[in-house]
Amino acid sequence: MQAAARHRYSATTVDEIVEKAGVAKGTVYYHFKSKSELLEALLEDGLRRLAAGFRADVAEAATATEALSVLVHAELLYVSQYQAFAKLVMSEMWRVDRDWRDSLRTLREEYVQVIAEVIETGMRTGEFSPNLHVQTAASALFGMLASAALDWLVFSPQERLEDVYARLNVLTLNAVGARSK
Secondary structure: OHHHHHOOHHHOOHHHHHHHHOOOHHHHHHHOOOHHHHHHHHHHHHHHHHHHHHHHHHHOOOOHHHHHHHHHHHHHHHHHHOHHHHHHHHHHHOOOOOOOHHHHHHHHHHHHHHHHHHHHHHHHHOOOOOOOOHHHHHHHHHHHHHHHHHHHHHHOOOOOHHHHHHHHHHHHHHHOOOOOO
């Protein structure tokens, strides 16, 4: 995955992948019919773990406002820890010519649904503006946070995660019209 994430997908060979993974080429082809199928499985695994981690983080929050703040921090942390994977996901997310397009769409929807559930809760409890379109707001926050996180890592890597988080958290909470209770 690191090889595919660091380089463009098409520039990465199965030989590079098996070398980094420390397995025999035959083992890869025993489990996967092609490089495309292997990458799809790696993307699915990484994104499922991400969504599961975010669900667990949100479950511990006492309020929707806290849950949204937790998501902002968790996404920044994840992107900073798995930069190559995050870049790969972002570069592949909106491509229409890849075999794994449907898998990425499904996995993106899983993550966006976590955000949508937090927004719905916040609207129901009166913490967030009642005038939000939940799916649009969730998609917008997903895109904003992912883009801002990658922008930080590419153009301002010297900035501390906590400083970036503080700024993005304010922006995110303002976007949903967060009110303190």
